[in-house]
Amino acid sequence: xxxxxxxxxxxxxxxxxxxxxxxxxxxxxxxxxxxxxxxxxxxxxxxxxxxxxxxxxxxxxxxxxxxxxxxxxxxxxxxxxxxxxxxxxxxxxxxxxxxxxxxxxxxxxxxxxxxxxxxxxxxxxxxxxxxxxxxxxxxxxxxxxxxxxxxxxxxxxxxxxxxxxxxxxxxxxxxxxxxxxxxxxxxxxxxxxxxxxxxxxxxxxxxxxxxxxxxxxxxxxxxxxxxxxxxxxxxxxxxxxxxxxxxxxxxxxxxxxxxxxxxxxxxxxxxxxxxxxxxxxxxxxxxxxxxxxxxxxxxxxxxxxxxxxxxxxxxxxxxxxxxxxxxxxxxxxxxxxxxxxxxxxxxxxxxxxxxxxxxxxxxxxxxxxxxxxxxxxxxxxxxxxxxxxxxxxxxxxxxxxxxxxxxxxxxxxxxxxxxxxxxxxxxxxxxxxxxxxxxxxxxxxxxxxxxxxxxxxxxxxxxxxxxxxxxxxxxxxxxxxx
Numbered sequence: 001x002x003x004x005x006x007x008x009x010x011x012x013x014x015x016x017x018x019x020x021x022x023x024x025x026x027x028x029x030x031x032x033x034x035x036x037x038x039x040x041x042x043x044x045x046x047x048x049x050x051x052x053x054x055x056x057x058x059x060x061x062x063x064x065x066x067x068x069x070x071x072x073x074x075x076x077x078x079x080x081x082x083x084x085x086x087x088x089x090x091x092x093x094x095x096x097x098x099x100x101x102x103x104x105x106x107x108x109x110x111x112x113x114x115x116x117x118x119x120x121x122x123x124x125x126x127x128x129x130x131x132x133x134x135x136x137x138x139x140x141x142x143x144x145x146x147x148x149x150x151x152x153x154x155x156x157x158x159x160x161x162x163x164x165x166x167x168x169x170x171x172x173x174x175x176x177x178x179x180x181x182x183x184x185x186x187x188x189x190x191x192x193x194x195x196x197x198x199x200x201x202x203x204x205x206x207x208x209x210x211x212x213x214x215x216x217x218x219x220x221x222x223x224x225x226x227x228x229x230x231x232x233x234x235x236x237x238x239x240x241x242x243x244x245x246x247x248x249x250x251x252x253x254x255x256x257x258x259x260x261x262x263x264x265x266x267x268x269x270x271x272x273x274x275x276x277x278x279x280x281x282x283x284x285x286x287x288x289x290x291x292x293x294x295x296x297x298x299x300x301x302x303x304x305x306x307x308x309x310x311x312x313x314x315x316x317x318x319x320x321x322x323x324x325x326x327x328x329x330x331x332x333x334x335x336x337x338x339x340x341x342x343x344x345x346x347x348x349x350x351x352x353x354x355x356x357x358x359x360x361x362x363x364x365x366x367x368x369x370x371x372x373x374x375x376x377x378x379x380x381x382x383x384x385x386x387x388x389x390x391x392x393x394x395x396x397x398x399x400x401x402x403x404x405x406x407x408x409x410x411x412x413x414x415x416x417x418x419x420x421x422x423x424x425x426x427x428x429x430x431x432x433x434x435x436x437x438x439x440x441x442x443x444x445x446x447x448x449x450x451x452x453x454x455x456x457x458x459x460x461x462x463x464x465x466x467x468x469x470x471x472x473x474x475x476x477x478x479x480x481x482x
Contacts, residue, residue, distance in 0.1 A: 019058050020076040021087050023067070026051040028090035031097075031121050039118060052114040065108035069098050069154070083482050084224070088176055097124050102134040104154030112148035119144045171217035172482055174206045178236040179229060182264060186231065188308075190271040195308035204239065204260040208253070211243045216402070216418045219244065220481035222355070223403035231270070231278075234355055239263040241351030241393070242344075248392045262316040263348045266323050269299025293332045296321050318342050323349045326384025346386040350393055353377060353385065358403075369467050370401035370416075398426040403477045406464045408450075411437035413473065415480050417447065425451045428460065432480055435473075445480065 030047040037044050058065050068075045074091065075081070083091055098106070101124070123144060129136035134153055141151060181203040185195045210218040222237040242263035246256050270278065273295060277288050284292065299320030304312050322345035325331045329339065341349075357373035360366075368376070374397065377383055377390050398419030400406060405415050414431035428450040435441050454461050470477050 016076060016079050017082055019054070019061075020074070020079070020081040021090075022054045023058065023065075023076065024074065024081070024087055024090040024094060026054045027121075028093050030117060031093065031125060034118065034121055035125065044118075048114065048117050051117050052112075055108055055112065059108065059110055059112070063110065066105055067094075067107075068105040069095055069103070080479075082476070082479055083172075084478075100128045100133065101137040101151075102128075102153065103137065103151045105152045107150040107152065109148050109150065116146045116149055120146045120149045167214040167217040168220070168481070171210050171214055171221050174203075174210045174218065175221035175224070175236060175240075175482075178203045178207055178239065178264075179232045182232040182235045183229070185265075186235070186268065186271055189268060189302060189306055193307065195306060197308045197310075200264070201257070201261065204264060205257060207236070207239055208243050208256045208260050211240065211247055211256075215244065215247075215396075219397075219402045220417065223481050224478040230359060231267070234359065235264050235267060237355040237359075238266060238348060238351040241354060242347050244396050245347045245350065245389060245393050248396050249389070258315055259344050259347065261313060262319040262344050263351060265299070265303060265313075265316050266319050266348050266352060267295065267299065268302055269295035269297065269320060271302070272298045293324075296324055296333055315342070315344055319345050319348050321345075323352055325349075327386050328384060331384055341386075346389055350377065350385050350389055353383065354393070354401075366469075366471075369469065370397070370404045371399060371467050374399075374401055394426070395423060398429045400427070400429050400464065400467065403481070405468050405470045405473070405475065405477065406431065407466050407468055408433075408462045409465050410462055412462070413439070413468075414448070415475075415477060417480070420449070420451055422451065427464070434475070434480070439473075 026047070030044075030051045033041070033044045033047040055065060062077055064077070066075075066077055068078075073080055073083070074095070081087075081091075098104070120141070123137065123140045123146075126140070134151075137151060141149075181196075181199050185200055188195050207218065218240055222240055224233060239260050243256050243260050246259045251259065273291060277284065277291060280288070300317045303309075303317045303320055319342070321333070322341050325333070325335065325341055325345070326349075327341060327346065329335050354370075354373055354377065357368050357376070358370050367373075374394065377385050378387075378394065381387075396419065398416070400416045402416055402418065405413070408414055408431075412433050413435040414433045416429045417432045418430035420426060420428050420430065430447065430449050433442060433446040433448055448462060450460060450462055450464065452461050453459065
């Protein structure tokens, strides 16, 4: 019998993903240009032409367009569109517009004329009616020259958003905002400008609040690990993991805020590095590695003098300086005197090491699986991590951290979505089953608690037999979290 040994059958082709992103981007560009300029403006006309071109190409290929909003996800002709940094603004804009008018889906049928897009977008961007907004939207549409762009109410099955989905949306907003703020702050430092400290602190406070209230949801966001935005997603991921460890060991709320800020800026010294070094795909030369080893010192100095802080963030400076030293001081920079690394530095070192080890980078095209990286951190003292804090991290993530792809003894393929809350069952996480034993993708993933017992045998219904590489199966893990 053939089992799940090859790529799972994905719902939707990559070509449709590309077309969907283009369609959402064209919607957003045309709507924004209409907000800023009169209809006859050349920018508006160009944006409308692009929207019509993208839609016409989709119509020619598929014979119709249905763009359906389900919770916080878009489905194009029943294929869920992937959300990432490049299309987040367009996603958010169109989702907000549809929700305001209580629209569940937009359908474009053959015969749509270019002249229909402007009035449709104008109606979509109008304030919704205070009562029966969807019905009033349909009335406005009927009064317009728009005949080939239709709107429908949400399907009954799409109306219900459970608490877990609400939590995931809050985590998603917090995460993307955190990355945006990190990018803004790092860019300001690189250019010698003042950091907007108030925005940074708000972003960190939001992350701390998410960890305290929706820990599983915000941990799920760390699976994104965007290659093109690695510097900034890494900073936010390290912030999240650090706060998770801090919360586990009982730090107070003010301490968690301070820890989060330090973690967000732990690598700020890398803004002084030559981009050619950070993007290099081969082994660094001795001179290049020596330059990299200077970034903790550069980070400490930058945080001491960077414009924007009313007073120097001393703990953040210490973390920037110490996070690569290792607990036995065999790391870098070398200390001339004996020292005991600060608690925050030891926490951030673990968060930094875990995220770096599980992320794809220019010189690490094949990152380790989360469980392998965590096992190495636990079992190899040469890595230089505080063993008690690593165990605290393990108690949060479980033996199989969130985002680990596993094969079950049923030969089903699943991704870990939460640690088991019972510390005695860390080897039995909560998983989302993605594919059946034959490697076929399930229409809807199934969430299963691996500690669930078969009442007849008293044994677990399912167990993990091995972890595996998502790329082998054509899976992007973050699709199941964002």
